[in-house]
Amino acid sequence: MPRSDDYDISKSIDLKDAVSGGSQQTSLEGFLEESSQAEQKINTDEVLEVYNFPTEELSRIEGITFADSVAEEVTDYTHGMHTYPAKFVPQIPRWAFRLAELDRGDTVYDPFVGCGTTMVEARLCGLDSYGTDISPLARMMTEVKSNPLFPEDPARLKSCTRKLLSNIRNDTTEEELTDENEYFNPPINWDFWFPEQAIADLVKIKRHILNFDPPVEVSEQDRELLEEFYLINLSSIVDTVSYQDENQIKVRKDDGKFEDGLPETVDLFEKTVEKNQRGAVEFAKKCGGDGLFANVVGEDARTQAVEENSVDLVVTSPPYINAIDYTMAHRRSLIFLDFFDQESYKEHRREYVGMTERAVTKDYYDELRLTGYDPIDEQIKKIFQKGERKDKIRAFILYQYFTGMEEAFESLDRVLKEDAYCVIVVGDNEIRNEYIPTAKYLNSIAESVGFDSVTNFKHYYRKVQLQTGRRSTGGKIDYETVLILQA
Numbered sequence: 001m002p003r004s005d006d007y008d009i010s011k012s013i014d015l016k017d018a019v020s021g022g023s024q025q026t027s028l029e030g031f032l033e034e035s036s037q038a039e040q041k042i043n044t045d046e047v048l049e050v051y052n053f054p055t056e057e058l059s060r061i062e063g064i065t066f067a068d069s070v071a072e073e074v075t076d077y078t079h080g081m082h083t084y085p086a087k088f089v090p091q092i093p094r095w096a097f098r099l100a101e102l103d104r105g106d107t108v109y110d111p112f113v114g115c116g117t118t119m120v121e122a123r124l125c126g127l128d129s130y131g132t133d134i135s136p137l138a139r140m141m142t143e144v145k146s147n148p149l150f151p152e153d154p155a156r157l158k159s160c161t162r163k164l165l166s167n168i169r170n171d172t173t174e175e176e177l178t179d180e181n182e183y184f185n186p187p188i189n190w191d192f193w194f195p196e197q198a199i200a201d202l203v204k205i206k207r208h209i210l211n212f213d214p215p216v217e218v219s220e221q222d223r224e225l226l227e228e229f230y231l232i233n234l235s236s237i238v239d240t241v242s243y244q245d246e247n248q249i250k251v252r253k254d255d256g257k258f259e260d261g262l263p264e265t266v267d268l269f270e271k272t273v274e275k276n277q278r279g280a281v282e283f284a285k286k287c288g289g290d291g292l293f294a295n296v297v298g299e300d301a302r303t304q305a306v307e308e309n310s311v312d313l314v315v316t317s318p319p320y321i322n323a324i325d326y327t328m329a330h331r332r333s334l335i336f337l338d339f340f341d342q343e344s345y346k347e348h349r350r351e352y353v354g355m356t357e358r359a360v361t362k363d364y365y366d367e368l369r370l371t372g373y374d375p376i377d378e379q380i381k382k383i384f385q386k387g388e389r390k391d392k393i394r395a396f397i398l399y400q401y402f403t404g405m406e407e408a409f410e411s412l413d414r415v416l417k418e419d420a421y422c423v424i425v426v427g428d429n430e431i432r433n434e435y436i437p438t439a440k441y442l443n444s445i446a447e448s449v450g451f452d453s454v455t456n457f458k459h460y461y462r463k464v465q466l467q468t469g470r471r472s473t474g475g476k477i478d479y480e481t482v483l484i485l486q487a
């Protein structure tokens with residue numbers, strides 16, 4: 001189904017090529033020079049599946065010796081449980097594990113963990129992992145995807161699902177969509193965004209999940225994880241039964257979406273759970289009893305959440321400046337699943353590195369704020385001085401992004417062991433017709449915080465469908481840069 005994560009880079013990377021390596025190294029000077037060639041657009045159809053490996057030395061990473069089987073496809077095991085904008089493919093963290101020559105039981109950390117790709121893959125590869133994300137929905141997905149459910153007997157999940165579905169189907173009560181119904185935390189303008197039947201069915205499913213009494217004996221930990229598993233499945237269908245145009249990242253209503261009839265919400269939930277439980281059972285069979293941990297810790301990458309000097313590798317993709325509004329992408333789930341009410345949701349939007357324009361109020365953008373990094377500040381000033389309100393807002397967004405990333409790097413430098421690698425995957429941007437060489441800037445911020453820049457390279461993808469609606473603000477992203485830093 002085409003969805004907002006069409007931007008997924010999996011579409012073009014030939015990962016076999018990636019593993020066998022290539023020699024198209026981009027030197028740092030070359031990279032910096034190239035990055036400064038503003039608006040140079042790459043014809044990605046011609047570039048095709050290029051995945052440049054940085055140096056001879058770094059392409060020694062053949063074969064995983066500490067795991068017998070890992071995900072071959074981007075949706076294997078629990079990877080495909082929920083769509084997520086701009087998630088990376090599992091092969092990227094796996095490549096980084098090889099780069100760092102990790103041993104079984106070593107520790108990986110992803111401070112912008114999103115839907116948990118790094119942690120799922122770490123677990124499959126025999127590694128301990130930590131992850132942080134500002135979004136409670138992302139944290140819940142990651143928890144569910146990277147921890148085995150019923151590790152002693154994964155098939156128990158199937159009996160639970162049978163019982164849950166039969167409870168839902170046998171319940172013929174009409175759901176009251178009023179304030180008195182404690183399970184109805186309506187997303188903003190719900191009656192504009194959902195057919196009434198769809199929201200009533202969603203509320204009924206939620207009520208059954210939150211009151212579910214499993215037919216098998218379960219530990220407290222499994223009970224919690226089971227509930228979260230079902231809630232994530234519910235979240236994954238919320239937009240499908242709403243009028244949201246699922247081909248858009250931006251919020252956009254598609255009035256004709258249900259011209260051929262509204263999908264039956266309970267049927268859709270059933271299909272989704274059945275698909276996802278196959279992956280969850282496979283994951284639990286592989287990882288149950290492995291003695292490893294996958295811990296979601298902390299919320300904000302800018303605040304240290306992991307013990308100092310304890311991490312063997314960081315691999316992460318930080319947010320894109322002004323390109324993907326995660327709170328908008330997930331706002332219906334965030335509210336419907338009770339993470340926020342409408343007021344606290346507004347506040348939550350300000351906590352993101354790469355805060356969305358909608359969340360920037362006058363107090364933030366009215367005065368010129370600078371980062372202390374000359375080239376970045378030159379660009380901030382240039383945009384601010386264009387003088388319109390939206391220029392000032394975007395100047396603030398740049399300031400907020402790079403100062404936030406500086407704090408995140410400081411924290412990463414503390415938690416990484418000496419000489420450990422930190423792999424950052426990031427795209428460049430265009431803001432108000434200004435090309436922003438984000439990767440280059442992050443590289444110099446990391447260096448000034450104390451990292452050594454080992455090398456970097458770009459990977460290109462064939463086609464990007466980062467549809468941002470009528471007002472495209474984030475600019476096209478035709479390639480991403482992989483920065484390899486060392487603590």
Ligand SMILES: C[S@@+](CC[C@H](N)C(=O)[O-])C[C@H]1O[C@@H](n2cnc3c(N)ncnc32)[C@H](O)[C@@H]1O
Binds near residue numbers: 086115134302326353
């Ligand atoms: C590009 S996505 C990461 C996707 C991830 N690699 C995956 O495969 O799912 C960036 C993530 O950064 C998170 N984020 C934004 N601000 C943050 C902050 N201050 N601390 C932690 N995470 C943050 C967003 O919620 C989003 O999940």
